[in-house]
Structures are given as C-alpha cells and as structure tokens.
Amino acid sequence: MKKFQVIFQPTGRRGEVEEGKTVLEASRELGAEIESLCGGEKTCGKCRVKLLEGELSPFTWEEAKFIEDKEKAQGYRLSCAAHILGDVSLSLPEESKVQKQRISKEIAENTIPLRPAITSCSVELIPPTLNDPLGDFDRLKNTLLDKYRLSSLNIDYPALLKLSRSLRMNGWKANIALWMDKEILDIKPSKADDLYGLAIDVGTTTVAGYLCNLRNGKILAMQSIMNPQISYGEDVMSRINYTMAHPDGLEVLQRSIMGGLNQLIKTLSENCHLLSEDILELTVVGNTTMHHLLLGINPQYLGVAPFPPAIHHSIDVKARDLGLKVHPSANVHVLPIEAGFVGADNVGVLIAQEPYNQDEMVLIIDVGTNGELVMGNRKKLISSSCATGPALEGAHIKFGMRAAPGAIERIQIDPETNEVRFKVIGNDGWNAELPNPKAMGICGSGIIDGIAELYRTGLIDKGGRLNRENQSPRLKTTNGILEFVIAWKEETAIGKEITISQQDVRNAQLAKAALYAGAKLMMRRLGIEKLDEVILAGAFGSYIDPEKAMILGMFPDCDLKNVYAIGNAAGDGARIALLNRDKRAEANEIARKVEYIELTIEGNFQKEFIEAMHIPHMHDPFPHLKGIVKDEILSQ
C-alpha cells in the first residue's frame, strides 16, 4: 500500500498515511483532533480543513452543501469527504478543532453519609510456629473474624500473591483493604492509610472524574476530558452506527474510552501526589450507550425497538478486566440503568436528588443530545427519554459549538434598539471586549438565550419565524435563509459574522418541543395539572438560565423560584455511590421502580409535539411568565 506524508498545521502533527484514507481518518491516526459531529457521515459540515499544499480527491457535492464557492477557492474541504492521494499539508481552522469543554467546577457540597464499599482494618497476627503452622491467609481470616466479626472473606488473586511478604514486612502487623466486607483487596505493612476512590461520569461529550478520599468524603481533585470517542461521532446513534459499520468498531471505541480514562486517572492521581495504584475502587455512570461501549458490550440492540439494554442491574467488574490502570484488585462499580435511553447517568441524578423522598411533584430534565426526563415524587416516579437532537448542546446549529472557551453563552437583545450584548466563555467582558478569546460560535445556553430573546423582543413570532419585515441591520439573508447577526465579523475569531439562522431556530424548537411534549404526556400519565418544581441537570444544565429556558418553552409552566439549574448531578450520583454503599442498593431499587414510558408509542405524542413547537407553546398559558414577557407577545 502506498503511503503519503500528511502534515496538520498549526500544530505540525505529521506522519505517513495510506493512500485513499480520508483526511478525518488521517487526523485520528496522527492525533490531530478534528471536530466531527456526525462521525464522518458528511452531514454535519463541522470537520472543515484548509488545504495548504498538495492535492486531495476532487471536491464532492456533499461538500458543496457546507462550503461556499469563495471558501472552496481558498482550499476549504470537509475532512470526511476528502481523500489523501499524495503528500499534503493541511490547516485546521479554529472552529474545526476539538475544544476542551468547560464543565461545572461547583460541586454541590453534599453531606454524604460515609459508608464506602472500601474499608480497611488493622490487624496484628500471632506469628506461626511449628505447633501452629496455620497458613497465612487462614491465619489472617481467623484474626479478622475474631477482631472484626468478618466472616466468609475471600481474597482477590493479586492480593494473595503479595500476602505472605506483606504480613512479614512489619512483624505480622498489617493494614487490610476490604471491598464490601467480603473481599480482601490489599495487605499493606503500613499503619492505616487513607483510602482513595474515583467517581466517573462518562458523558457522550465530556468525561468527568472526581478523585475522592474515602475516609472523609473529600474531593481531592476533579478533572474533565473530552470523551475521545468524539472523533467517531458526536451523538450516541453515530457511535452505535460506527460499531455496526466497522468490524473492529466496538473494540476501537472501547479502547478509545479506556485510553481516555487511563489518562484521566494518571492526571488526577499525579495532581494529588498519589499513584494510580492507590485507587481502590471506581464508580461509573453514563448513558446506556456509553455504559455499553465502556464495558465493551455490543450496543446494536440499543438502536432498535424495543431498545433493551444488555443489563439493567449494577455490575462490578475488575478494573484489570477492563484494562484500567488502577489498583490491581480494584473493582469498577457501574451503576444500574433504567432503560435503553435512560442510563446510569440518570440513576446518578436520582440518587443525588432523591425525588422519591419528597412530596413535591418534580420534573428533572437531564439536557443532552438525548433528553432524559423523570417526573414524580415519593408516591410514583416515571421516566422517559426523547431524541432532542444536539441543538441544545450547540450542534446542528450553523455556528454551534460546545460550552468551551470562545462559545457565546449569554445573549441579551435590547427590545428598543435590537442591539445585542453577548458573553463569551473565558472572556469576562461583554461582547468579547477583552482581547481573548473572541467569539467562535454559540453553545447551547447561548442558543436558548438567543432564541428566547428573539422571541421576547418580537424578532421572531410564536411559530419561530424571523420577522422578515424588521429593519434591523442584523437581519440578513444568506442563500435564501434568514439569519440574525449575534456577533459582527470584527467581534469574532473566525473571520466572519456569527448568526442565528431560521434553521437554527427550527432545530432548537424541535428539541424543546420534544422535551415539552414528553413532560406533558408524563403529567397526563400521572394525572397532574402542574409541576411544583423543575430541575435542569447536566454538566450543561448549570449554564442554562431557567427564565430563558421557560420563555423558550423547554418545560411546562412553573413558579420560576422553583426552577433550578443544578450542576453535574450524574457525577454527584457517581460520587455518592462511591462514598456510600447503601446508595448502590438504593440505586438498583430505584432503577427498577421508576416506570419507563416510551413516548413515541403514546398516541398523543405527535399532537403534543406539534403544539409544543410554538414558543413557549401553542395554547398552554404561562402565568409565571407574566411580567417577564409582554402580554401582547405571549398572547399572539
């Protein structure tokens, strides 16, 4: 097979690539991270590169949909459509680089009752003699029974290998690490040490890890990385498709997330001056697809009705069987999942928020590419999920991007002048006054803000149509599509205006309508008229403005003082399970108790969905928006 030299600028990543591979494939091989939301399907247009030198395969009609003639002349291509046919030098435009997502640092300081699965106890053994030559393990077992009433103990194989030496290193005094009071994981000749565990939230986009001290529950370090699977597809369906389209796809995706997790483990433990071998247990949450891909379970049946997961119940797997580089005897506790589209992440949210322990009727929305909804109280809880699409995360949006530095996250529009103020992540000034970073795109909360403001100021109507009659210089038409300029060219880092287009509004409407219709059907199922409380969860959730979300109509009317955007509740749930084993039993119980409603088979879904396309809704009254949105706008 012929090979060619490929160079990615500005980083200078380079290497040899086989003839005929796409630029996207080349970028994966060479470690140049190109944003690919659709997973190389030529449908998202995000993976643009600029050819600097050399030649690629001819420009295709699919590329023409995303690359204007002027850009084409400059050498722009879609990396998934352009094949390597000779030595090339390519440039990655700013907006095509995979960005590090900003994630919530404000972890709710819960007071979690400490009862971790990992415990330790100190022992001093009576040394063997010729009259009492009992074996080391049996001797230890007897002591643990006598002193701590621990019976039926097993020893994990790697621990057995070090047992004899460890017991003798400090005169038969040792410190024993146990899992669930039944498995010996380690024997240390030292005094009682601190014990460490790691809670992980594997999101489709972001993977967050919390390294915790299991003795006091403290978070020692917190770190997030991009889910490295992202370059194989942005959403769960494109990853499932990847595993089905490639013979080694499942293996590739599992290896990819394991590589990421091992990197996360390394960074976190180094930050705390620990060894990764000090980590004695991990708890993991994630949506059902992430759960399957992490464990290496073929996710194909998640993609077709009736979408049953391979396993609901929580599972404990040896970290070594997964290839995770932590303590050789560490277990990985993967939380249970509720349904094909309601995963362990949602179970994490549940045990963190405990809606089953309250009287108030609550709706919890875990915003994501796949929206997960839970509704109820101590009497009954139901869940459902809806394919919101990635619009509320900033994808399938013309200038959409994740909540990373450079993303517009807040938008205000003056109702009189229609002038725009915006805030960029990482830039403390308004409209990116400060030098860096300048605006590069709009993230989910920016889209919600923007559309809510466009509606509040009358720039779009209830149906989401941009008002063609408006005389604002920000309103313009490109290729026949109306769009509203949020940031002028000179306010951006990408050398062009950033806009919200009519198409973007439509995509956001589709997303919010799915959530709203889901919530309505769930209320009907529960026979309730109103919600006492709405919780917006997700690493994303903390950046949504509850007021703007309600103006947009992401959920039915509720007293705004009872609408909360909480932090990464799924991650909190993983941490809670790490620190308290009883919560694991609770998680399994609740995962089975929550009744899953498949929305698409509810007869009224289509009707509800269409009505919910309106902003905030076709005819539902929103008494709590009174005074926030002008009456004449609300009652259009």
Next chain:
Amino acid sequence: MKKFQVIFQPTGRRGEVEEGKTVLEASRELGAEIESLCGGEKTCGKCRVKLLEGELSPFTWEEAKFIEDKEKAQGYRLSCAAHILGDVSLSLPEESKVQKQRISKEIAENTIPLRPAITSCSVELIPPTLNDPLGDFDRLKNTLLDKYRLSSLNIDYPALLKLSRSLRMNGWKANIALWMDKEILDIKPSKADDLYGLAIDVGTTTVAGYLCNLRNGKILAMQSIMNPQISYGEDVMSRINYTMAHPDGLEVLQRSIMGGLNQLIKTLSENCHLLSEDILELTVVGNTTMHHLLLGINPQYLGVAPFPPAIHHSIDVKARDLGLKVHPSANVHVLPIEAGFVGADNVGVLIAQEPYNQDEMVLIIDVGTNGELVMGNRKKLISSSCATGPALEGAHIKFGMRAAPGAIERIQIDPETNEVRFKVIGNDGWNAELPNPKAMGICGSGIIDGIAELYRTGLIDKGGRLNRENQSPRLKTTNGILEFVIAWKEETAIGKEITISQQDVRNAQLAKAALYAGAKLMMRRLGIEKLDEVILAGAFGSYIDPEKAMILGMFPDCDLKNVYAIGNAAGDGARIALLNRDKRAEANEIARKVEYIELTIEGNFQKEFIEAMHIPHMHDPFPHLKGIVKDEILSQ
C-alpha cells in the same frame, strides 16, 4: 553482548546464545531438554553433554567428580558447569535427555456421585417489547429464578459481553452454563450440550490431566507431560531456591508450568475434537510448592520453619488471571492444602480414599521426593511429611532415572546363582531381549526391587552393606565403591553396565528409613500397635511391588493382603472434586481436621530413623515376612 551459534545433536536444535551462558541455560533457551536434577547446582552430575566441535570454558573440579578421565578425553562435560565461549556443536547422550514419564493409565473407575460445580439449563425467554423492555440480563435472571429457583445470580464479565447476541441467535432460546449455581459463565444459542472439565495433578515431575465429561463423569482423554519446571531443579527445594536466587525466578517457573498446562490443554482437547474453550472448569491438586508456583505465590516461606503456606483453604481463580487458555470465564478450583509439606495432592488422596469414613487403621504413603503420610481412621487422622529424598523416584542414584521407557522397573535375583532378571519399561521381554528399548537406567520401583532382592539373597546384610566376600562376577569396585551389576554393557542402551552401588543402597535406606520412622512415630502418637492397612499412592505407587516394599522396610509390618499400591490417587481426588462440588467442602473440612505432625521436632525421630535404616528394621519383627524372606536372613 557477543552471541555464538550453539547446536544440539542429534535433534539439531540450534540458535544464538549469549557469550558466557552455560550449556544448560543454552539448552533451555533453545528447547533442548537436558535432565538436571539439582537445578544447575553442579551436584547431581546428570546433565552430561558431549562436545563435538568448538570450545567451551575449561574443565572444572566439580565436573571431575562425575566425569571419568576417559570420558573427559571423549569431550564429556556437565552442561551446568561449561560456559559458551564460541560456536559449538554438542551431543546429548541418551541418559541426559529429559524422558517422558510413564504414568498410570489404569484409572480407578470410581462411581463418583455426579454433582459438578458446572451445570447448565435451557431457557426460553419472552422477547422484550416496548411495553416490557427489560434488559437482557435481568430478563434472563427472572427466567432462571422462575424456572429453576436460582437466585442471586451474577454474570461473569466475558459472558455479559456475548449475552445479547447469544440470546437473539436462536429466538431467545439458549443454554446457560452456570458455576456453583451462582455465576453465569456462558450463554449458547444451542440445545443443551455436553459440559467439559479438566482435572489436573501437578506433580513435581509429572503433570497429569484428565479431561472429563461433566454430564456422565467419563474420562474422555488422559494425558501426562513432564513438569517443564524440571529443568530448573528436580525437587521442590531446588525450585524454591531457584525462585530465591533469580529475580525473575518465580515468574519464570510460573510461566513454565503455565506453558506446560496450555500444551496439555491443547493436546487433550484436540484428542477429543473439542476446543480448549469448551473446558468450563479446572480442578488442580499438587504439593504445596507446586501449588504456590502454579499460582505465582512466592514459595520462600515454605522453605523455612515453621513452613506455613500462604493459604490452606481451597481457592477459585479465573483461568484468564492465570493465563490458561480455556473458556474465558472458566474458574480454576485449587484444592486446599494441609500444611507446608502436605499439599493439595494429599487432600486429593484423602477425598479419593476417604480414610475418615473407615474403622480400619490405615497408613497412606504418598511416595515422592517428599513423602507424605496420613494415618488414622474415622476417629482421628494425622499427617506428616518427611524429606525422603528422590532416591525412591530414581534420582540421587548412580543409574537412576524416572519411570520412563528404558527404565529397569523389576529386578529378580536368583538366590542360588545370583543371576539377575530384569524388566525394562516399554520392553515386554525380560532382560530387554526385545530390540527396543534397551536398559538406560533404573527407576524407583527397580531400586526397591533390586535392594529387596539383594537383601533376600544375602548379597547385602541388614545394615545394607554389600558383601565384599561374595564371589559373584557381578560384584565389582569402581573408584573404591562396591557395586552390583544389574545389566551388562550389551544389555544397555548407554554403552556401559548399569549397577546398584553401595551409595545407592545408602540413599534408598535414608529414604525408606524416613518413611518408616515417620510411620512409627505416628503410630505412637495414635497409641496403636499395628496397622490394619497400608496404601502406597502416587503416580509412582502403582509400580511398587508391595511385597518388595515391605521387605525393604518402607513401612511397619502389615498383613500383605492388606497392602495396596493404588494409582494416582491425588489425580483421582482432583477428578472427584471436578465431578462433585460437595467433595470440595469435604476437602476443606478434612484439610483442617487432619492434624499435622512435624516429625523433625518429635524427640524420638533421630533414634527411630537410625533403627529404621536397617533392612527391614533393626529389631522390629516382621511376622508377615515369614516364608517370604528366609528366617536366617530376617533374624541376622
């Protein structure tokens, strides 16, 4: 590092070896198996090679002890003492080649009540629907609970990975393989298949495997291999020493036995037209050192008082954690061990023979380099071990060899003419009349026969001294040591006479005295005067002639009709544990109940030992030898 070309003839094994390595090391690297009883300590003299071409390091004084001047002139060297300093061609004399040991084929056809740990059950699941989208594992679990009352089921990780696909391959009908009714090991879309398991006896010398059908208890194939660790030392102490003297010694020895076991597994399953993945469980017995080396546990504490093992209790380890290539979810059940020198092999003997279920007072001798003794009945059982040395296995004997083809296994001496008749393993004629194989050495049963016959015919006295006055042409002196010719030069394959020397008789006396003294002290401990029954066990045991063994005085007097040489009872025990899980509990119970007696600290051991050096004993009467050995000889 400089490298040289080394060739071993007649097999032609060749390769490059680093300068300075010994020929023995070179042989291991190149896979030319050289017999090394002492593990390269220059003390056994077994590892002779002949230099054909090239040059080795200078001849040493240690070699002079084993290689006569004439042989030296012919190029003979000890492979552990000669270092590679240039390209060489070497020849392996017949007697230096590691031989395949003959092991018992006559497996006692026990009627073992079948209750294996591995079971299977057929299920047919109701497929999931949108109204019942329960996960695959949870669905399976419910069905197994409903239909088979199986609760608290886990699924092993590799089984989880194939679950979803397997369930769908045959329309939700499947066959489930279970371990101990609590762990799902496999899901097959086929009808109930046969289930297979492997029982393994890891001896210091021989490793025997029994591939069994777990549905009917039948042995499908039986195979034995040399324990590949043999080239690192013949007895347990030299292997322990090897692990202590080499930083990677433990790893080398474990890898070595695992390589052997994987080869055994491959051969056995191929013989039965099975895949090695069809093997769902293994049971293993072995002495304590073999147990530790197999598991990779540092055996160093077994070598020093008070000799406690790392673990007495049986242990279940995943085969994949050990590196065994069988079913990915297979467990390895390692039977419990009694004490530092009474291992899982002896526990195997116990559950096979069940002395704890009989009234007769029995002595069970497991003959080996390390003799293991059990004595008692249903009221009480005690065990002990004694370092017999390897003489009764044919090592530390001038022409000793293992019970392999070419070994003299039977010796008869005419009391009138002192003429000798002998039988060679693999040759049906007496005195190796048939062309092949000719005699190459003497194995343990040959030594026992030979010395018993020398005594019965008066050629040696009670003290074991060869009668210097005897005029037999077979009596000769070499280097000042008397020896008795068993096979004339022309009757052998090694180009010289095979003899039993005065030194050999001494070594055998030391071995048998240890066993006898041990048995005496155990009888005293139990307060008994006589034994009702003696059982000689060991792969070796089946070839001992009980009468000759009693003439030699390997055990106290007993009615000869109650002395049995049984087959490989340890291997039987492994097979019983494979086929009946209740026997595993019984094994753990009995392993703790048997009282271990450390003979060396019993005050009378030295005295008893010295008295037992005599044949059959200094003054114990042997009423049951009356009529077998002439009175005047017995009452010397």
